Amino acid sequence: MLAQQLGIPRRKGTKSFLLILLIDALGTGLFAPFSLLYFHVIAALPLTEVGVALSIATVFTFPVIPLTGTLVDRFGARRLVIGAQLLQGVGFLGYLLVRDMPLLIIMAILVNVGQRIFWSAYFSLVSELSEGGERDRWFGLLGAAQITGIGIGNALTGVLIGTLGTPGYYSVVAIDALSFFVAALMLYFLVPVERREDSTEHKNAQQGSYRMVLRDRPFLGLIVTNAAFALCFCLIGLGLPVYATDALHIPIWVVGVALGLNTALIAFLQTFLIRHLRAMRRTRILILAGLILALWSLLYILALPMPQTIIIPYIIIATCTQAFGEALHAPTSNALATEASPLALRGRYLAVFQFSWALALFVAPTMFTVSFSLNPALPWAIGTVLALLASLGTFLLEPHLPREAIHISTVAPQPEEQRQAG
The missing domain is CATH 1.20.1250.20 (MFS general substrate transporter like domains)
Incomplete structure (x- = not known):
């Protein structure tokens, strides 16, 4: 009854998906507010150079959007979301090693491409986990979970850095990477998704184009x-x-x-x-x-x-x-x-x-x-x-x-x- 009131679809795996999204958002909330500061303090890079590096990495995400859509229609959204989370986890582990601009750009490209794949496939996965009449409340509940996770991540980052100082920055990035790996594993094992399509629809997906x-x-x-x-x-x-x-x-x-x-x-x-x-x-x-x-x-x-x-x-x-x-x-x-x-x-x-x-x-x-x-x-x-x-x-x-x-x-x-x- 409580699940229905909250807007959780009855389909198998939806409660687990809610928890997975909370963990994923926790990782986002941990690092996002302190990203510029991390590279400035830990890698000793000028803020202007960090900004340029992150902008360059963002440009690489634009071609990813249409490619992700095609792959979702062919193989399903779940695989793409799992891959995106793993890619972000690897990128954040790489952030622990960043001390110069080239490595920063490479790792930032991995993280940003992972984020763009995630968001380009995420809404398709949500639709596969729900029916039409459920989606508004389901999107609302997932949005609330994301915001909650980001808020917890923001607060945890402040505590870690304020308490530990420089080691706190490393802790934030390490926990961030771990959160994405955990979310990917949980999505793989706990959220089985059967794509609801008949042979005609599958054929249309194969033949369709942008x-x-x-x-x-x-x-x-x-x-x-x-x-x-x-x-x-x-x-x-x-x-x-x-x-x-x-x-x-x-x-x-x-x-x-x-x-x-x-x-x-x-x-x-x-x-x-x-x-x-x-x-x-x-x-x-x-x-x-x-x-x-x-x-x-x-x-x-x-x-x-x-x-x-x-x-x-x-x-x-x-x-x-x-x-x-x-x-x-x-x-x-x-x-x-x-x-x-x-x-x-x-x-x-x-x-x-x-x-x-x-x-x-x-x-x-x-x-x-x-x-x-x-x-x-x-x-x-x-x-x-x-x-x-x-x-x-x-x-x-x-x-x-x-x-x-x-x-x-x-x-x-x-x-x-x-x-x-x-």
């Missing part, structure tokens, strides 16, 4: 609108620390509190909101998310003239407002993209969908730094426009998307025993 995806104009529109959403989400983690300290002149600890509360809210709200909004169309939920994000960006702009006596609680409340938009968007957009893609080509479709995030991650740093240098309010004005355009684009796309993708299925999924018997 030309079919590129001819699907409504789905391409979905990618464009999601890129606008993704840019808004990139702004908060990238821009808030700089905006708060340089423009609003508030202590950095406020940023930590605000982002911590934001993360906790997203983890809680993803399952709560989706459970109570099942009667709404997925597209309307995304439109609502865009309007909330536009409000959040406007609240950040209005922080500039705020008196210092109220600016700290104001920025915390404004940051928490963003959590509602992200909690609505994350599970809904993933479920919508999954249901809007044909089963036989779902790997390719969902891999291409990941270009929206890859593009946002590539554009966001330059967009923020350039616009912020012109005017501190400009990044948030751009965020407001992007959020409104994303909502408008979703509204215009709605009549052209498959009906089963727009509406959340209200048919209760069959128990595993009944499906196997059938």
Whole structure:
């Protein structure tokens, strides 16, 4: 009963998959906030060189996205996710040896390629583990697990480095690598996935190509609108620390509190909101998310003239407002993209969908730094426009998307025993 209320599908292996994702996210949370600092402190590399090396490594991930989609359609997502986790584990072990730029670039390429393969195959694996009517709550629960794992990882890293000093950095990287190896082994042994496809679908997957995806104009529109959403989400983690300290002149600890509360809210709200909004169309939920994000960006702009006596609680409340938009968007957009893609080509479709995030991650740093240098309010004005355009684009796309993708299925999924018997 509890599993059903949380949104865990009845299919075998889903509870184990939830734990696996938590462990995987723990590894991500351990290293991500301290990546620049690790190479600067341990490898004694200048921050500018580290930034260049990581950017070079990111470029190598773009060709991986379409290749992963093709491999998912041919061989299934589970194998690709396992391979991605092993690749990341090897890369993080290599980080322990990094003392110069060439080795940093090589190991960063391994890690970033592994991450891109993971995210390009992950959503296909989630769809293989669930039925259509389960996916919104399932995506929400998995998102909450990821955020929880990242939060635990962040806290654990702070404790290890603060307590152990330099050995703490090595401990973080070693535990990070171990987490990916453990997650890969658990996925291999505990989550058996049988791809649900008939011979016709398998033949279509063999014969299909990305030309079919590129001819699907409504789905391409979905990618464009999601890129606008993704840019808004990139702004908060990238821009808030700089905006708060340089423009609003508030202590950095406020940023930590605000982002911590934001993360906790997203983890809680993803399952709560989706459970109570099942009667709404997925597209309307995304439109609502865009309007909330536009409000959040406007609240950040209005922080500039705020008196210092109220600016700290104001920025915390404004940051928490963003959590509602992200909690609505994350599970809904993933479920919508999954249901809007044909089963036989779902790997390719969902891999291409990941270009929206890859593009946002590539554009966001330059967009923020350039616009912020012109005017501190400009990044948030751009965020407001992007959020409104994303909502408008979703509204215009709605009549052209498959009906089963727009509406959340209200048919209760069959128990595993009944499906196997059938």
